Amino acid sequence: MSSSSPRAAxxxxxxxxxxxxxxxxxxxxxxLNLWESFMCGGLAGCGAVTISNIPETMKTRLQLQGxxxxxxxxxPRVYKNVFDVFAKTWKNEGIRGLQRGLGPxxxxxxxxxxxxLGFYEPIRRGLNKTIGRDPNEGFAPTALTAGAVTGCIxxxxxxxxxxxxxxxxxxxxxLPVGAQHYYKNSFDALRTILRSDGVLGLWRGVNTAxxxxxxxxxxxxxSYNMGKYYLTTKMGMKDDSFWTFLLASSLxxxxxxxxxxxxxxxxxxxxxxxxxxxxxSGKVRGALYSSPFDCLWxxxxxxxxxxxxxxxxxxxxxxxxxxxxxxxxxxLIMAEYKKLRG
Numbered sequence: 001m002s003s004s005s006p007r008a009a010x011x012x013x014x015x016x017x018x019x020x021x022x023x024x025x026x027x028x029x030x031x032l033n034l035w036e037s038f039m040c041g042g043l044a045g046c047g048a049v050t051i052s053n054i055p056e057t058m059k060t061r062l063q064l065q066g067x068x069x070x071x072x073x074x075x076p077r078v079y080k081n082v083f084d085v086f087a088k089t090w091k092n093e094g095i096r097g098l099q100r101g102l103g104p105x106x107x108x109x110x111x112x113x114x115x116x117l118g119f120y121e122p123i124r125r126g127l128n129k130t131i132g133r134d135p136n137e138g139f140a141p142t143a144l145t146a147g148a149v150t151g152c153i154x155x156x157x158x159x160x161x162x163x164x165x166x167x168x169x170x171x172x173x174x175l176p177v178g179a180q181h182y183y184k185n186s187f188d189a190l191r192t193i194l195r196s197d198g199v200l201g202l203w204r205g206v207n208t209a210x211x212x213x214x215x216x217x218x219x220x221x222x223s224y225n226m227g228k229y230y231l232t233t234k235m236g237m238k239d240d241s242f243w244t245f246l247l248a249s250s251l252x253x254x255x256x257x258x259x260x261x262x263x264x265x266x267x268x269x270x271x272x273x274x275x276x277x278x279x280x281s282g283k284v285r286g287a288l289y290s291s292p293f294d295c296l297w298x299x300x301x302x303x304x305x306x307x308x309x310x311x312x313x314x315x316x317x318x319x320x321x322x323x324x325x326x327x328x329x330x331x332l333i334m335a336e337y338k339k340l341r342g
Contacts, residue, residue, distance in 0.1 A: 032334065034122055040337055041117025044330035045109030052322035053105050054098045055314050058085040060169040062311035063268045064178030068288065068302040078175050082314040092174035101165035104186045108161040115154030116217055117330055120146050138229065143222040151217025155209040160202035162209060164189040166271040179274045197275055197284045205270035208292035212263035216256045216319075224252035224327055240335070242328070249327040253320035261315055262308040266295040 032040065049056075065079055079085045089097045124146035125135035133139055155162075167181040167189065183189035193201050227248035231237040237244045266289075274287040289295040299307040 032337070034118060036118075036337065036341075037121065037334075038114040038118030040333045041330055042110035042114035043333055044117065044326050045113030046106050047329045048113075048322045048325035049105045049109045050102070051325055052318045053102050054086075055082070055318035055321075056105070057089070057098055057100050057169045058082050059264075059311040059314035059318055060166060060268050060272075061085055061089075061172070061177050062314055063265045064170055064272060065310070066303065067178055067269060068298060071303055071306065078177050082311070082317065085314070088175055089172070093172065097172070100171070101168040104161040104165040104168070104189075107186075108158040108165060111158035111161070112151075112154035112213070113326060113330075115157060116147075116150045116220075117326075119150040119153060120221055123149055138225060140222065143225065144218045147221050148214040148218040151213035151220075152210045154217075155213035156203075156206060159206040159209050160190065160193075161186075162267075163193070163202065163205065163271045166268055170268075170272045178269075179272050181272070201275070201284060204275070204286065205267065205292075208263065208267045208270045208295070211292050212260050212267045215263050216260040219255045219259045220252050220323060223255040224248050224323075227251040240331075245328045245331050246324060249324040250320065252327065253323035254316075256323055257312075257316045257319045260319075261312055262296060263292065264315060265299065265308055265310055266292045269295055269299070 059082075062079060062082065062085060065077060079088065086098070093100075124142055127142040127145060128135045128137060128139060131142070133142070164183070164186050168183060168186070170178050171180050171182055181189075183192060190202070197204065225248075228239075228244060231244050231247055232239050237247075270286065270289055270292060273289060275284050276287045277283070278285050289298065296308065303310075
């Protein structure tokens with residue numbers, strides 16, 4: 001009789017319980033502080049002005065051509081159009097002539113765009129807080145105000161360098177237009193103006209710079225941010241895409257050009273005019289214009305509306321690539337800086 005021994009009890013298989021591995025929390029970097037934003041904005045402006053300084057020189061000379069003279073289509077002109085300015089300047093002065101004023105333009109861009117791009121977000125967020133709104137909310141009135149305020153800060157700081165830049169760009173030993181000021185270099189220009197016009201002479205015309213920059217700045221970043229918002233939310237483009245930056249900044253460039261052209265013409269003429277000593281007060285003043293509105297009115301009386309828009313094509317060729325490059329470079333520089341910082 002066979003006896004069967006009890007079979008050894010097999011262990012009951014247990015169901016594997018998935019172990020949840022905690023996902024490491026994404027490190028959120030603190031936003032750039034004021035001076036970090038200022039530095040990134042200034043570098044972006046320097047990169048952009050290297051490209052845009054050539055059309056800026058052409059624009060300056062076109063705006064000064066026929067100053068306060070009634071338009072006569074039969075009268076000979078030094079320059080026919082923006083392309084004629086380029087060809088004649090290249091022929092007579094070479095690349096150095098086309099890039100006149102690049103040195104002070106770098107300094108001006110550091111102060112202007114460092115202020116405009118660096119101070120914009122802190123001021124906009126502060127304005128939102130003041131009126132009881134979310135600091136991160138894109139509210140058009142505070143965005144426009146912040147753009148205008150930061151532009152004026154930058155224009156005030158950089159006004160002496162813009163004065164020097166405008167006069168150096170206007171000077172041509174071969175085909176002069178407008179008042180001509182010869183300086184050996186930027187430092188010689190600052191010394192000469194300081195010696196002849198005093199400290200306040202370095203800021204002569206700064207009220208025109210405020211007007212021009214406020215008009216441009218009030219639309220530059222708001223139009224860029226609104227364009228970027230539309231592209232990302234309505235058209236599904238990526239927030240950090242190069243093409244998003246490019247399209248949004250192209251729209252911004254067009255808006256800036258349209259907004260600031262009359263004030264830009266007044267600025268060039270105010271800065272480039274000769275100065276005289278007033279026989280009654282003894283103060284040094286502009287020989288042609290006393291204020292931006294005086295300049296715009298005299299230009300309108302002598303040259304009509306067209307006088308305000310002299311050099312518009314050159315201005316567009318300057319402002320569009322300059323705005324695109326400034327905003328795109330600013331995004332890329334800030335992204336790389338955050339990587340290095342992080």
